[in-house]
Amino acid sequence: MKNPRPLFEQRRERRRFLRAGLAAAAASSGLAGCDALSNNETAVATLHSAERLTYTVQRALGRRAMAQEFSPADIAPTFRPNGTTLPVGERYAAMLANRFADWRLTVDGLVAKPLELSLAQLQAMPSRTQITRHDCVEGWSCIGQWKGVRLSHVLNLAQLKPGAKYVVLHCLDRMDEDDEQSLYYGSVDLDDAFHEQTILAWELNGKPLPVENGAPLRARIERQLGYKQPKYLTRVRVVADFGNIGAGKGGYWEDQGYNWYAGI
Amino acid sequence: MHWVNVICLVVLLMSGLQIFNAHPALYWSEDSRERTKVLEITQKQVDGRSVGITRVGPFEFDTDGFLGTSRGADGTEQPRAFPTWMTIPGPQWLAMGRLWHFFFAWLLVANGVAYVLWTVFSGHVRKDLLPTRAQWRGIGRSVRDHLLLRRPGGEEARRYNVLQKIAYLGIVFGVLPLIVVGGWAMSPMMDSFAPGWVDWLGGRQAARTLHFIAAMLLVAFVAVHLFEVVITGLVNNVRSMITGYWRLPE
Numbered sequence: 001m002k003n004p005r006p007l008f009e010q011r012r013e014r015r016r017f018l019r020a021g022l023a024a025a026a027a028s029s030g031l032a033g034c035d036a037l038s039n040n041e042t043a044v045a046t047l048h049s050a051e052r053l054t055y056t057v058q059r060a061l062g063r064r065a066m067a068q069e070f071s072p073a074d075i076a077p078t079f080r081p082n083g084t085t086l087p088v089g090e091r092y093a094a095m096l097a098n099r100f101a102d103w104r105l106t107v108d109g110l111v112a113k114p115l116e117l118s119l120a121q122l123q124a125m126p127s128r129t130q131i132t133r134h135d136c137v138e139g140w141s142c143i144g145q146w147k148g149v150r151l152s153h154v155l156n157l158a159q160l161k162p163g164a165k166y167v168v169l170h171c172l173d174r175m176d177e178d179d180e181q182s183l184y185y186g187s188v189d190l191d192d193a194f195h196e197q198t199i200l201a202w203e204l205n206g207k208p209l210p211v212e213n214g215a216p217l218r219a220r221i222e223r224q225l226g227y228k229q230p231k232y233l234t235r236v237r238v239v240a241d242f243g244n245i246g247a248g249k250g251g252y253w254e255d256q257g258y259n260w261y262a263g264i
Numbered sequence: 265m266h267w268v269n270v271i272c273l274v275v276l277l278m279s280g281l282q283i284f285n286a287h288p289a290l291y292w293s294e295d296s297r298e299r300t301k302v303l304e305i306t307q308k309q310v311d312g313r314s315v316g317i318t319r320v321g322p323f324e325f326d327t328d329g330f331l332g333t334s335r336g337a338d339g340t341e342q343p344r345a346f347p348t349w350m351t352i353p354g355p356q357w358l359a360m361g362r363l364w365h366f367f368f369a370w371l372l373v374a375n376g377v378a379y380v381l382w383t384v385f386s387g388h389v390r391k392d393l394l395p396t397r398a399q400w401r402g403i404g405r406s407v408r409d410h411l412l413l414r415r416p417g418g419e420e421a422r423r424y425n426v427l428q429k430i431a432y433l434g435i436v437f438g439v440l441p442l443i444v445v446g447g448w449a450m451s452p453m454m455d456s457f458a459p460g461w462v463d464w465l466g467g468r469q470a471a472r473t474l475h476f477i478a479a480m481l482l483v484a485f486v487a488v489h490l491f492e493v494v495i496t497g498l499v500n501n502v503r504s505m506i507t508g509y510w511r512l513p514e
Contacts, residue, residue: 034275034364035354044360047363054366054370058454076295139286140469224453259359263451264453
């Protein structure tokens with residue numbers, strides 16, 4: 001039989017074991033602590049700092065890189081609508097009733113020539129058709145074919161003034177049915193605004209843009225997630241900063257805590 | 265470095281499950297279609313009650329109370345893919361889950377790059393991690409020893425055994441890179457840097473599935489790893505991990 005270890009050694013081991021247990025307990029309460037940290041301003045600001053890093057690195061890797069384009073065979077049988085599928089209120093109902101004949105796209109802000117464009121005027125501009133994959137922040141993807149005018153074309157017509165830094169896209173759909181002020185909006189930097197594949201689309205899969213997908217006009221900003229590609233557009237506004245729009249975070253979902261940069 | 269990994273992997277796993285919960289289904293294709301769905305955690309109505317189920321391919325499992333439905337913080341049963349105790353943050357909160365996930369993803373990558381550079385340039389890979397020829401020949405015996413929980417004694421215990429080496433190499437140079445690349449593939453901006461590269465993984469949704477599978481492999485690895493750490497002498501092992509001092513088992 002082996003000699004039993006001296007008592008002091010056994011006790012020492014037991015103490016160590018207890019300490020390890022305490023450490024494990026601390027770690028698991030640390031997980032509950034994650035919920036507390038999620039509501040702590042400093043902690044959230046720290047977590048948010050990774051967004052700046054991602055943005056900087058991804059922009060350094062390629063400002064003009066092109067999103068993958070697919071063949072007609074890859075197009076999904078139905079393009080999954082998400083978010084608003086029918087804007088509430090009389091204003092949109094009236095526009096829809098006369099097939100958007102009275103609808104106008106306002107282009108203003110830091111531009112030399114503000115514009116009011118009808119759907120027919122937009123459709124008379126040079127267009128781009130692309131089959132791309134839509135990636136939702138929730139995790140799903142869907143492939144569809146879009147046709148529209150490059151946002152860069154419209155912005156060049158309006159002529160940006162010095163100091164222009166972001167393009168804010170305003171929409172017709174309310175996110176809170178009872179609140180007329182809760183209109184959807186989003187913003188992108190000039191790299192994305194002037195990107196070759198960034199278009200204002202009026203056509204999906206060869207047909208006029210359906211209401212659930214954003215009729216009469218929606219943005220396609222192919223290298224960002226779906227929530228950065230607003231539907232039911234009404235206004236393109238060029239700004240130096242978006243701090244005084246909405247809650248100041250650059251978009252409806254951004255104001256709810258989502259990242260402004262959604263290239264990831 | 266090891267403990268930074270532990271924290272990163274725990275947070276990444278739990279915030280990853282939070283993100284998964286926003287769309288609790290996996291596909292093997294470029295985009296998300298019913299016929300390419302390979303996994304789904306959902307609910308079905310049985311006698312007017314919502315029952316949590318998990319579908320893997322053509323098979324359906326009753327996972328009520330754990331996957332599909334589970335008790336929330338207020339004690340009531342709610343429809344949810346992974347339960348609150350497995351996600352960061354606990355409640356359904358995609359935006360916050362993403363903040364946690366991406367912050368700790370950067371941390372893991374920074375730590376991982378440092379580790380890989382160290383293992384390769386210090387000779388750790390060659391000296392300690394690559395199995396020797398004799399070890400390859402003895403792989404059958406090693407499998408048997410592991411299954412019988414027979415542990416090497418004396419000098420043999422000083423080095424990593426062959427299965428251990430294969431597991432470590434597979435994780436460091438296989439599973440972890442796969443999880444990182446799968447994560448990149450889900451970023452629409454990353455996809456644009458070399459359009460089409462995601463097809464090598466089977467498409468974006470297949471990459472999401474690979475990312476998930478790699479995460480589950482990591483969980484399996486950690487489970488075995490912890491089991492081995494405990495049965496081969498918890499105190500001795502953990503002490504050596506912290507202080508570098510390790511006593512040969514008798």
